[in-house]
Amino acid sequence: MVEFFLSERDGRKFALDGYIYNLEREYPTHSCWFCEKRHSKEDSCKARVVLNNGEVSIKVEHNHDADYFYVEKRILLNKLYKQAEISKDPPSKLINDAMVDATEACKAVLPSKEVMTANICRRRRMLLPERPTTSSDEPKERPIVGTYPKKAAHFFLSKRSRGKMALDGYIFNLEREYATYSNWYCENRHATPEKCRARAVLQDDEISVKVGHNHDSDQPSVEKRIVLSKLYKQAESSVEAPSNLIAEVLEGVSDEVKKSLPSKEVMAASISRKRRLAHKDDQKELDNTEIFDSELDLVNVINKLIKEEQP
Structure with missing residues (x-):
């Protein structure tokens, strides 16, 4: 029996037959899951399943025993x-x-x-909500570099469906969500050679930047990321032609941002590739299915197989 639950960071999981799976990606008709030991350093497991209308299809078997x-x-x-x-x-x-x-x-x-x-x-x-700041707490508080209304930010998802926030020409990654606020850090935190320690807190429809950036903002690049993210996410759930999707998403986009985008041919090819990946499992099943033009062809194949089995 499949049993769904959430991880400590509210990541979706389900348990089945002594194994635990993590949600990889969700589509309109099905969802893809992978064994939670996929990133294990000792013995990485490549097991994958597809969940469709309550039915579980195992695509790759586990390389370890159930527990x-x-x-x-x-x-x-x-x-x-x-x-x-x-x-x-x-x-x-x-x-x-x-x-x-x-x-x-x-x-x-x-x-x-x-x-x-x-x-x-x-x-x-x-x-618990944060305690009111007192004189003894002031040295521990990080100074606020700047404050913005929540509506000044644009929220979107990465390729792996992780939360991101675009604000004032910078992009932040979601670090952790709490009951009353959420913490964000600059996506250049792990960049080399200079790591950016900028951090922001979203609380009560207000964004407080606690640590400033050590690099310049790049608004056109940020807008480009937002446009492409919106385009590719919409392509996964829509059956419209790539040319129509591209035209819809580019409507209202500034000329400066349009110039920085890939060509329409490249974006159309990326849309087609993402759609192929989304339906890869279904396509494999279709590829392994032999199609007959008529009932007579089917009968001939069956008779041929019977003759081959006879001594």
């Missing part, structure tokens, strides 16, 4: 910590309730009650 007790443990802890975020019950009661239906084998691999209690308390502290 039902580990999966049961993960699901139990996930439900416990998620329940702790919305319930005011003491940790001891939450833990006892969560372990009522757990198997003895699962209980044996769970963390101690002290560790689970500490984790519950830590998660609840993270959900």
Whole structure:
């Protein structure tokens, strides 16, 4: 039985037959998932499945054994910590309730009650609103470099569906979301040779930049990224011709940004490639299916196979 749950960072997962899968990408008709051990340093697993209308199709098998007790443990802890975020019950009661239906084998691999209690308390502290700034806290507060209304930013998704924010000629990546605010960092944080430490906080429809950038802004480049992201995301869920999609997305775009974009031929080719990848699994099934022009052709093939099997 498939059981869906969320990771600590609210990434979508599901458990099936002693394995855990992470959501890779979602399409209008189906979703693609990969084994959570794909990035394991010791033994990377390439297992992949496609979920379509509740049916699971295994495309690549696992290279490791199933572990039902580990999966049961993960699901139990996930439900416990998620329940702790919305319930005011003491940790001891939450833990006892969560372990009522757990198997003895699962209980044996769970963390101690002290560790689970500490984790519950830590998660609840993270959900608390920030304390008002006092004189003793002032040195710990990062100075605000600038503030912007939320509507001044443009939010979009990366190729891997990660949250991004364009603001004042810069692009930020979503670091973490909390109950009342979210943290963002400059996408050049890992760039070489100069890493940018710029950070921003989005709270109550206001964006506060806490650390300034160490590089110049590039508004045309940012607008180009936004246009291409919008184009390719729309292409995945639309059946319109690439030329029509490109014309719609480019409507209202400045000439300066248009000049920096790839040619229409390149964008059309990229759209076609992304669509092929989106339907790659379905296409494989079609490619492996033999099509007959008539019922007579089918009968002839069957008779031929029967003769080949006869001694």
